[in-house]
Amino acid sequence: MKHTLLILGATVIPLAVPMAWAEPPTEEAQLPDRQTQLPSSPKLEDQHYLSPRPLNTIPQGAFGDKVRLGYQLFVNSQQLRDKYVGNELNCVNCHMDAGRKPNASPFWGAFFAYPAYRKKNDKVNSFEERIQGCFTYSMNGKAPPSGSPELVALSAYAYWLGMGGLMDQYGVTGEVPELADAELLQGGKRDDFPVPAAISAALTTEQRANLPGRGYPAIPKPELPYDPARGALVYEAHCQNCHGSDGQGQAMGGVYNLPPLWGPQSFNWGAGMHRVNTAAFFIHENMPLGKSIQLSNQQAWDVAAFITSKERPQDPRFEGNLEQTKASYHKHDGYYGTTQDGTQLGKDAFPNLPPKP
Ligand code: HEC
Ligand code: HEC
Incomplete structure (x- = not known):
């Protein structure tokens, strides 16, 4: 187990950084469906999780409006019923607490994990493409087109949750820096992705992509075959x-x-x-x-x-x-x-x- 030090004012909190996640099974990696199974790691004791900022701190203005729309689409996806949504689900049903809950595949954990490169077919999965996957499959619907206001808004919301949480964790004050739509749609797993210096000094791009609490935690195989x-x-x-x-x-x-x-x-x-x-x-x-x-x-x-x-x-x-x-x-x-x-x-x-x- 590796530890990094989180320095917040006078307090020094050791932060556990999980080991690299296991490679997904190879047959999964071949699926040309952008639904590649997430690598899952077991939960650790005493884990410190990113804590997103309260929703009432979403700023005013054009950027804040995108974040707010993203939140609304996330918790009430039914406003896209018949257009992009073909069942009675909302994103929040599986990504709980408006995508804020650790170990419920939090939206903040996802943003910094894309674009994800897949070695197998050398294909890049951007953040918007990953969201498109959940519309097609989890929502039994139709993916909003690339660059659409819905995908921009959802990406802005994920970015705001993640970046605000990291800023607070690493003592960076102020509003979450605004980002161009094209950057939002790509996701935050890029070495040239703009992050405040205190954050890039503490976390590598790879560590940012594997924040504790991402995905759903693995549990051991059952003793008896599942039935x-x-x-x-x-x-x-x-x-x-x-x-x-x-x-x-x-x-x-x-x-x-x-x-x-x-x-x-x-x-x-x-x-x-x-x-x-x-x-x-x-x-x-x-x-x-x-x-x-x-x-x-x-x-x-x-x-x-x-x-x-x-x-x-x-x-x-x-x-x-x-x-x-x-x-x-x-x-x-x-x-x-x-x-x-x-x-x-x-x-x-x-x-x-x-x-x-
Ligand atoms: C029925 C449950 C369900 C619903 C509803 C759902 N998702 Fe997901 N989502 C999942 C699962 C399960 C995964 C992880 C897939 C895996 O482990 O293979 C996932 C993964 C994701 C990821 C990638 C997470 C990561 O850390 O890499 C994003 C982003 C995402 N979903 C966004 C959305 C959005 C946006 C919506 C609504 C439009 C949505 N999801 C609706 C179940 C759901
Ligand atoms: C107290 C009521 C309650 C109980 C009991 C409950 N659930 Fe849920 N379940 C919910 C709610 C509400 C959601 C949506 C969560 C949200 O939107 O925050 C949900 C979401 C889900 C989802 C993801 C969304 C979907 O429709 O697929 C699954 C799967 C699920 N529950 C399975 C179960 C299973 C299995 C059990 C029993 C072990 C269970 N639930 C017990 C209320 C409950």
Whole structure:
């Protein structure tokens, strides 16, 4: 374990810097889908996490307006329903506390991790392209075009969260420096990306790209192979009160305050959350809501298996041949193309970007 020293006034706080993250599995790296699985590291004890500035400190003016719009799109993505969003989810359902919560794939952790270069195909994934991926898959929608006001706003919000938090952490006062749209859309993982000297002195570009709390923390493999039938019992006991016995969540006046976990209004078969491991990591850390960590590792894997073994909207990369889509894109922990309760998942998958009922 390496330590850097964070000097804030007279206090000296040792800050743990996590080891380099494990390389993602190679078959994942081949997916031409911009949904490459995030490298996940286990949580460390006594971890210090970046703390974003309060939202009421978003500045006035044109730049602040972009940040504010980004926040609004993030927490109420339904304003883009039928245009770019094809289900009843909002970004905040999986990136919790408006993208501010560590270990819930925080938006501040993501900004400085892009552009990400993939060795395998030598392709660059900019920040806006990564967001486009979540629209296509997690939101079962359609990606806003490159450079669109929506992508600029979301990028500005992520940058403001991350940069403000780093400035506070390293004793840099003042407003978050404004950035041109093109810089925002690229993301902050560049050696020539403008950061205050106190921050670049403390963190390398690579360390900035792997801030503690990024992604969902890995939990160990379960002792028994994960099992949807055991997961159904966990679901009944710990989840169904909120998400419903049918997994369809709950809406009031057409607005979902409890999101659907499967079925036509949830994330699709290409989304990161349909992978059993990713869902298990998310659930173990973040669900049941408001109860902190309650489930055992085994329960988290089993209930993740249960919710990911139900039909959902089609993988947008499907071109008519289920076996082929499965072989090309689903070499991981997931149920796409497998037979559950006598039906092959993906065969009667729900449509992508359906009109709001
Ligand atoms: C159904 C849950 C879900 C929803 C809704 C969702 N995401 Fe994600 N998002 C994920 C998962 C899961 C990952 C990580 C993928 C992985 O580990 O392979 C991710 C990753 C990301 C990343 C990269 C994070 C990083 O640290 O590299 C960004 C940026 C992102 N999402 C933005 C968004 C935005 C913007 C929205 C709304 C338009 C959104 N997401 C909606 C589940 C979701
Ligand atoms: C107290 C109510 C409550 C309970 C209990 C609960 N959830 Fe959630 N869950 C939520 C809410 C609310 C969100 C959205 C979080 C947000 O927007 O901040 C959510 C989000 C999710 C998501 C990501 C969004 C989506 O629709 O896919 C998953 C997956 C999930 N919950 C699974 C579970 C599982 C599995 C359990 C049981 C172990 C569980 N939840 C228990 C309220 C709850």
